[in-house]
Amino acid sequence: MKTIAIMACCDTKYHEVRYVREKISAIGCVPLVLDISTGGDVPIKADIPREQIVTTGGYTWEAIRSAPKDEALSKMSQCAARVLTELREKGSIDAVLGMGGLQNTVVCTAAMQTLPLGFPKLMVSTIASGNRYFNDVVGDSDIAAMPSIVDFAGMNAVAEVILSNACAAVVGMANYGGGLIREVAGWRVGTTLMGITNDTVMHAANLILEAGMELISFHSTGVGGRTMEKMIAQGSINAVMDLTLHEMTPEYFGGLGYGGGANNRLCAGAQKGIPMVVCPGGIDFICLRPGELFEDEEKRGYNWHNAALTHTKLYEHEILSITETIAKRLNVSTGKVTVLLPMGGLRTMSRPGEFFNKPETIQKMKGILETTLKPDIVLKCFDLNFMDKEFGEIAAKEMLALLQTGN
CATH class of the missing domain: 3.40.50.12020 (Uncharacterised protein family UPF0261, NN domain)
Structure with a gap:
């Protein structure tokens, strides 16, 4: 009873x-x-x-x-x-x-x-x-x-x-009910996605699943990343393919925006020393409600994601500052870490001629990562857009390679 x-x-x-x-x-x-x-x-x-x-x-x-x-x-x-x-x-x-x-x-x-x-x-x-x-x-x-x-x-x-x-x-x-979450048996991979990275992350996730690994995905709009970090800290996730770091953008602005609430992203994985494949997907914009718009909104540039949310561009110095934070947090890790950088864009609508295309900024991101990441963190750059199917295949391949070698 x-x-x-x-x-x-x-x-x-x-x-x-x-x-x-x-x-x-x-x-x-x-x-x-x-x-x-x-x-x-x-x-x-x-x-x-x-x-x-x-x-x-x-x-x-x-x-x-x-x-x-x-x-x-x-x-x-x-x-x-x-x-x-x-x-x-x-x-x-x-x-x-x-x-x-x-x-x-x-x-x-x-x-x-x-x-x-x-x-x-x-x-x-x-x-x-x-x-x-x-x-x-x-x-x-x-x-x-x-x-x-x-x-x-x-x-x-x-x-x-x-x-x-x-x-x-x-x-x-x-x-x-199903009871408590079962204990980790082998590798349990956490991954992050949102609408602007969905197709590529899902392609990578399917390849991880096909390889026989367990995978849990999180919506990178505040609670998702926070929950993943918590589960990593608790030992419920022991590897991460963290491809959507958008939550670091609202953190940069003090919690502003629809994706706010997931501070200290990357920290749990680094502190636990688990295998990590990381990409700064989606750090080039902030998702704002109408009452949250910046005073210089028009200068920045934005489009309406839906009737209640904008995708507002970040200035280059803001993107580069977030990039520095990514590198510093990863440098704490004692495990194996691979950072992937798609030089052709970090999300949807970032191909040549599209609204979020910023190739010069990504080149500067590359320079920061090359000079800031500690030597044993692997940085791999590709002449691809995040949304290219091939990039999803690369992300899965890199994750599986880390899991096969252990940590």
């Missing part, structure tokens, strides 16, 4: 907690209520009361109760994360269900994000809809988010059906 952790503020969401607890029991699982409230009296008994949660996290209830609200929520998030982790490691829970408004969501999802990928997590939230970023709810985790439709202020016809569906969903994940 599976055990479902229920996380909620029992001082204000006790009607919903009671309903969900009864529903999960009726379905045939064991509910385990964790009270994450930081407010007033609690009219319902939790299986793990808030006092026990904060004690596990190294605080006293008095310290939480008397703290400013933002500080109390932060500490409760830390404590709840520790409790969830301990319960999961002991095999005491099989899934976790959170529910509530902003405060509940902040605490619940911060704790859920510390659980491994694959462990069932579901958040029913008032903020899982509307004009909000998913990063506020799921971060780089695999939390399933369900809009609550109504606010949590007592049970009603809408709340009943939403929470019933949530209970059925989380029980279904616990009983029939």
Whole structure:
């Protein structure tokens, strides 16, 4: 019989907690209520009361109760994360269900994000809809988010059906889900792509798969690269064909743009010393929303990727500065690293006469890489465009060569 952790503020969401607890029991699982409230009296008994949660996290209830609200929520998030982790490691829970408004969501999802990928997590939230970023709810985790439709202020016809569906969903994940990500057996290659590099990276990826290697691809628009770096650091990925470094562009501008949020790209692979094939694909532009456009947007030049996003050109000195950062981060590596540079363009629309064609800049990138990369990093330049099919074949060949020689 599976055990479902229920996380909620029992001082204000006790009607919903009671309903969900009864529903999960009726379905045939064991509910385990964790009270994450930081407010007033609690009219319902939790299986793990808030006092026990904060004690596990190294605080006293008095310290939480008397703290400013933002500080109390932060500490409760830390404590709840520790409790969830301990319960999961002991095999005491099989899934976790959170529910509530902003405060509940902040605490619940911060704790859920510390659980491994694959462990069932579901958040029913008032903020899982509307004009909000998913990063506020799921971060780089695999939390399933369900809009609550109504606010949590007592049970009603809408709340009943939403929470019933949530209970059925989380029980279904616990009983029939795939479980945690399996351990690495042999080489597991991470790769990065986005629309402007997709065809070439997919061609290279298919060749890696055909060679019998496992491969995981990530969308290089913020969360993707961040997640890949995290999985490399955790040992879940032990080789990387990192062909789309676009996320380093918004990092250069302080997190600005659609691809922001993946700082310190390349660092995990270098620090772990894993085999790396790297190409600075897509570092020649930044993806901006209408409200983020530069004051000199017209001078820079841009085109509309869709109705909500521009592809804005970078100045040459900006591209070269990012190139220097790439070299410096790779120089930390103790493993085998090969850097590939397509001299004919770094993305789609970069062939002669096209909008992002910058051959002189790429020549200067070559000079920086030649002088900055340490001697044991291999630099290979090709008179090809990134989008040439042959370049994808080269990338796959170079990756397989590193894997065959080991690291």
